[in-house]
Amino acid sequence: MKKSKKIAILGLVNSGKSTFLAALWHILKNNKTKASLAISALPENSTYLTEISRSWLQFKELSRTPTKRWYENPLTLKDRANEKEYDILIPDLAGETFFHQWFHRQWQGKYKSLVEESSNYILFIHPSVEKPxxxxxxxxxxxxxxxxxxxxxxxxxxxxxxxxxxxxxPTQVILVELLQFIMQFKKSKIRIAIVISAWDLVNNDPLCKFKLPTNWLNGNLPLLYQYLTANPEYFCFKTFGISAQGGDLQTQKAQLLEHENASERIIVASDTDTSNDITEPIKWLMEEI
Structure with missing residues (x-):
């Protein structure tokens, strides 16, 4: 029996949301890749996912998601380990949407409905955060x-x-408030996958002391980390470091082109291991709390 899950994606401008979806769509459609999740049924309309995935394959910088567009991206996924199927909805909203929500204290009616109906979230954070x-x-x-x-x-x-x-x-101030907005409409514990995008920047930075995703979160966004850990009755979270591109397109393109399979350039790090499986955050979200 299929279960339905709605996953709300959060993240400010240039936090890596669309690039993640582009790589995810390629992995799901590529049978050569051994990901934890597989696509069980194609959506009726995959034009947007196909377009951004093609740009990802061609090493092109993805353009920003238009502010007034709402890409719902419904998918039916199957867990390869237990054959369970899930209908999930992963809307891609412009980062400006979340900044305007924070600044003007208003949000779209569609997004409010998604928040009320979802108990699963992916929060994207780019390493170049605005610090206080x-x-x-x-x-x-x-x-x-x-x-x-x-x-x-x-x-x-x-x-x-x-x-x-x-x-x-400060980025952490905005993100904490975005989560506080959500909790006003939730009556049960929610599950959040924290994704530190462009993780290759962290890996390649000799001055960075925090090489594990949770340590990076604690060290760079302590307010957000403390808010999540101080409220275990509201949040169950896991931190991932993900580079959907695998490196800098301006300086490392030749190196990235050496991979025979495009999925090999993807970096997915948790606090315990590293893989190329970009479906890991979604698989974790699909588990029961």
Missing amino acids: ELLSVVRRAYSKRFNEELPAEESPEEPTIKVWNPEKS
């Missing part, structure tokens, strides 16, 4: 403690007053 600025008093104490000089503009006694720019708001 230290308050001047904290900067001064820090610089004094470690004998560091303050920047010239911060040397005067009176700190410079800056006009608030919402686009410079």
